[in-house]
Amino acid sequence: MKPPRSRDLKRYPGFGAVTWACLVFLYGPLLVIALYSFNEIRSITVWGGFSLHWYAKAFNNELIQRSTWNSLVIALCAASMATTLATAAALAVIRHRRFRARETCIGIINLPLMVPEIVTAIASLVFFVLVGIPLGVGSIVLAHTVFCIPFAYLPISARLEGIEGYYEEAAGDLYADSRRAFRHVLLPMLMPGVLAGFMLAFIISLDDFIITNFVAGPGASTLPLAIYGLVRTGLTPEINAVSTLLLLVSVIFVILSCLLGRKRYPAGH
Amino acid sequence: MPSPATPPPRAASEHARARRRLKARALLLSPALLVICGLLVLPLCIIVVYSFLTPGTYGGVVWRFSTESYVQFLFERDLFDDTLAFSPAYLQIYWRSFIQALVATTACFLIGFPTAYYIATLPERKKYMWVLLITVPYWINLLIRTIAMLFLIRNEGPLNHALLFAGLVDAPLKIAYTNIGVGIGLIYTYLPFMVLPLYAAIERFDFRLVEAASDLYARRWTILRRVILPLAMPGVVAGSLLVFIPSLGAFIAPDLLGGGKNLMIGNLIALQFQGSRNWPFGSAAAVILMTIVLCALLVYVRQQSKARLRQLR
Numbered sequence: 001m002k003p004p005r006s007r008d009l010k011r012y013p014g015f016g017a018v019t020w021a022c023l024v025f026l027y028g029p030l031l032v033i034a035l036y037s038f039n040e041i042r043s044i045t046v047w048g049g050f051s052l053h054w055y056a057k058a059f060n061n062e063l064i065q066r067s068t069w070n071s072l073v074i075a076l077c078a079a080s081m082a083t084t085l086a087t088a089a090a091l092a093v094i095r096h097r098r099f100r101a102r103e104t105c106i107g108i109i110n111l112p113l114m115v116p117e118i119v120t121a122i123a124s125l126v127f128f129v130l131v132g133i134p135l136g137v138g139s140i141v142l143a144h145t146v147f148c149i150p151f152a153y154l155p156i157s158a159r160l161e162g163i164e165g166y167y168e169e170a171a172g173d174l175y176a177d178s179r180r181a182f183r184h185v186l187l188p189m190l191m192p193g194v195l196a197g198f199m200l201a202f203i204i205s206l207d208d209f210i211i212t213n214f215v216a217g218p219g220a221s222t223l224p225l226a227i228y229g230l231v232r233t234g235l236t237p238e239i240n241a242v243s244t245l246l247l248l249v250s251v252i253f254v255i256l257s258c259l260l261g262r263k264r265y266p267a268g269h
Numbered sequence: 270m271p272s273p274a275t276p277p278p279r280a281a282s283e284h285a286r287a288r289r290r291l292k293a294r295a296l297l298l299s300p301a302l303l304v305i306c307g308l309l310v311l312p313l314c315i316i317v318v319y320s321f322l323t324p325g326t327y328g329g330v331v332w333r334f335s336t337e338s339y340v341q342f343l344f345e346r347d348l349f350d351d352t353l354a355f356s357p358a359y360l361q362i363y364w365r366s367f368i369q370a371l372v373a374t375t376a377c378f379l380i381g382f383p384t385a386y387y388i389a390t391l392p393e394r395k396k397y398m399w400v401l402l403i404t405v406p407y408w409i410n411l412l413i414r415t416i417a418m419l420f421l422i423r424n425e426g427p428l429n430h431a432l433l434f435a436g437l438v439d440a441p442l443k444i445a446y447t448n449i450g451v452g453i454g455l456i457y458t459y460l461p462f463m464v465l466p467l468y469a470a471i472e473r474f475d476f477r478l479v480e481a482a483s484d485l486y487a488r489r490w491t492i493l494r495r496v497i498l499p500l501a502m503p504g505v506v507a508g509s510l511l512v513f514i515p516s517l518g519a520f521i522a523p524d525l526l527g528g529g530k531n532l533m534i535g536n537l538i539a540l541q542f543q544g545s546r547n548w549p550f551g552s553a554a555a556v557i558l559m560t561i562v563l564c565a566l567l568v569y570v571r572q573q574s575k576a577r578l579r580q581l582r
Contacts, residue, residue, distance in 0.1 A: 009479050010390045012493065018383035019399075025380075026406045026460065029417035032427055036420070085301040092297035105298055108305055115313070116518030116562060118535040119555045122542050123312035126319060126552070129329070146308045149301055200408075207410040210520050210535075214542065224412050231525065235420055243413040254408040258401055 030247060037240035054241040064242060067226040070137060071206055074222060077141045079201035082148035083156075086201075087194055089149075090157040095165075110150045120147065121214040128215060135217025143215045144205040151204045152197035155257065159193025192260040199257040203250055313559070320552035328546040338553035359537070363557070366533040369448065369523075370516035373455035377463040377512045378505065380456070385467035385504075386497075389474070400468065407461040415521050418457050419445055422526075446528030454522030455512075462511035470504025471497070506572050514562050534558050 037055070041048030058064055089109055093102060112120065124143045125135075133139050167189065171181035209224040216225060223246065230239050320338050322330040340346075345356035388399040406414065421428050422444045429441035444450045474497065482492045498505070520535035527533070532540075534554065541551025 009483055009489070009492075010476055012383070012386065012489065015383040015387040018380060019387040022380055022384045022460070022464070023402060025457070026403070029421045029457070030406070030409070030414070032421050033413075033417040036427075085304060088297040089301035092294045105302065108302055108310075111305060112309060114514070114562070114566060115309070116514065116535070116558060118518045118520050118538050119313070119316070119559055120309065122538060122551060122555055123309070123316045125542060126315055126548065127308070127312035130315060142308060146305055149305060153301075203408055207408075207412075209410075209412045214539075224410060227416070228412060231416055231419075235416070235423075239416065240420070243410075243416060247409055247413055250409045251405055254405055255401070258404070 033240050034244045034247070037237060037244045039237060042237060054237040055245075058238050058241045058245075061238070063221065063226050063229075064223070067221040067223045070220055071223040074137060074140050074144060075202045075205040078144035078148050078205040079152070079198050081141075081145045082201045082205075083152045083194060083198040085145070086149050086152035086197055087156055087190075090153055090160050094157050094160040109153050112147050113150050117210045121211040124211060125214040135215055136220045139215045139217070140212055140220060140222070143211050144208060147208065147211060148201035148204050152201040155196035155200065155260075156190070156193045159190055159196075163189050196257040196260040199253045199260075203253050206246075207250065316552045316555055319549055320556045322549045324547045324549045328542075328548060330548050335549070338547075338549040341550055342553060342557070359554075362532050362537050363534060365448075365531070366517055366519075366535075369452060369455060369533060370513050370519075372452055373459065373516045374463075374509050374512045376452070376456050377460050378509065381460060381463035381467055381508065382505075385464050386471050388464075389468055389471040390476075396472075400465070403461050403464050403468075407465075411458060411521055414458060415454055415525050418454055419525050422450060422453065445526055446530065448527070448531050450526040451523045451531050451533070454526040455516045455519060458519070458522060459512040459516060462515070463508040466507040466511065467501065467504045470501040470507075474500055503573065503576050506569055510565055510569050514565060517561065518558055 038050050038052070039048055040051035040053060086109075089105070093105055093109075115123075120143075124139075124146075127133075128135060128139045128142075133142070163186070167185050168178075168181045171185040172178070176184065207224065208222075209228060212222050212225060213228070216222065221229075223242070227239060227242055227246075230236065319330055321334055321336065323333045323335045323337065325331050340353065342359050343355065344353040345358075346353055384403070388396060388403070391399060420426055422442075423429075424441045424443060424445065426445070428444075429438075432438045432442065444453065478496055478500075479492055482496045487495070517533075518535045518538075519533055520539055523531055523533040523536050524539075527536075538551050538554045538558070541547045541554065
């Protein structure tokens with residue numbers, strides 16, 4: 001009776017329960033807020049029936065409209081730039097296995113993750129003011145690009161690690177120059193990683209509050225800034241509705257990016 | 270012995286290729302590095318410089334050297350006779366942040382370890398599902414997650430209503446706008462940061478070691494403490510840092526769940542750039558925070574290299 005005993009050895013009583021509790025803890029508040037966004041009436045004790053009333057109200061809020069537009073433009077610009085920079089950096093770091101400053105380069109790329117966000121935020125603010133870059137959509141895009149680079153870099157470099165060098169060698173043997181080998185062989189294989197990186201960067205930029213809060217200046221507002229402004233005046237079902245929407249966008253993007261990043265090359269492996 | 274004036278042709282082409290590779294590498298790497306250095310490293314250096322300047326009357330700085338910001342951190346200057354008196358107000362904020370971050374890290378570990386362990390021992394298919402389930406909240410907007418938590422635990426929130434309705438409490442539990450509320454917010458925010466590295470460490474664990482320990486008459490919890498935990502240590506350290514560092518500088522959780530009363534370092538820094546407008550003092554507070562973070566990271570690096578040494582042996 002050896003197998004059942006060894007299987008038992010791995011299990012600890014209560015660990016499963018903690019895991020489920022953890023799941024409830026992580027998702028409970030989100031489900032509650034989503035549920036109440038559909039409540040017809042403002043009350044949180046009485047269920048007044050299912051309604052999309054608060055969503056309609058949120059959609060018609062001019063501030064929310066404007067900041068959503070801003071958020072999307074900023075996220076698109078910042079994620080595109082960050083993904084381009086991260087892809088180039090990943091190609092250099094992963095494809096050239098050994099060079100002297102390799103570790104330092106990886107460290108610098110990951111630096112934005114290690115600095116507390118509040119410090120990044122005020123440092124960016126001080127820098128923009130000192131250099132004379134006007135605070136607004138442009139400064140937000142710049143600050144987000146920096147912050148998004150490590151997030152885009154992660155899936156791209158992971159993907160690149162998984163692609164063996166002999167694909168390019170084979171292309172070279174078939175008389176493709178290095179540019180064409182990259183364009184027709186490496187890039188298509190790398191694409192899922194690039195897309196995953198872009199999506200993560202997009203989400204990070206779309207969600208950022210702290211850095212944006214400092215470098216936005218008086219004019220430009222993004223969706224998180226608008227939501228924060230609304231929360232300051234009190235929790236309303238309208239906030240629940242906008243939050244639920246933003247939450248859904250994040251969930252969809254992350255699941256897509258996970259699925260994209262998971263597939264190894266060649267497929268079916 | 271005549272030395273060849275030019276290297277043999279083969280070596281020359283080799284040399285040229287190496288040069289080409291070097292150039293390609295530099296071309297590919299430099300944009301990302303330049304952007305990060307220009308827009309993050311340089312600003313951080315500027316913050317250090319600013320912390321030694323004199324505050325301007327309406328925000329900004331006057332370019333005159335001063336250590337006043339650091340003095341102000343520990344002492345209060347008397348307005349009349351200019352004497353310094355020790356004032357622990359700011360130290361208290363740092364101490365409170367430290368304790369909050371420590372409590373959050375410990376709590377995350379206590380919840381995160383069993384979770385990570387359980388997931389790591391599941392069959393392959395389920396494992397992936399669970400990792401995804403833990404990962405998704407990490408990517409959901411921090412602000413929205415904190416708002417959701419505030420909505421749930423505030424005095425008139427669904428949680429208190431449910432508790433009152435069930436007759437478990439007589440008056441609504443005051444969780445929001447207290448230190449406990451902030452703590453819950455921090456745990457809620459950073460729990461995935463703990464679970465994922467722990468999972469990665471435990472997943473690599475060779476469970477034959479458990480059998481070996483058991484054959485040597487080790488009891489279950491002894492095995493956990495003396496075999497599994499030490500081998501999962503890199504994950505424990507990584508997870509703890511990933512929770513501790515952002516908790517220490519947290520802004521949103523203390524701002525929304527602390528109701529502005531339970532200030533943490535993040536709020537103190539933010540205030541200097543928004544409300545009271547003392548840029549040098551804000552910069553000094555940020556420099557001190559960065560120093561603490563750097564120390565924590567150094568501990569991590571040392572621990573990692575020690576672990577690597579152990580592996581080599």
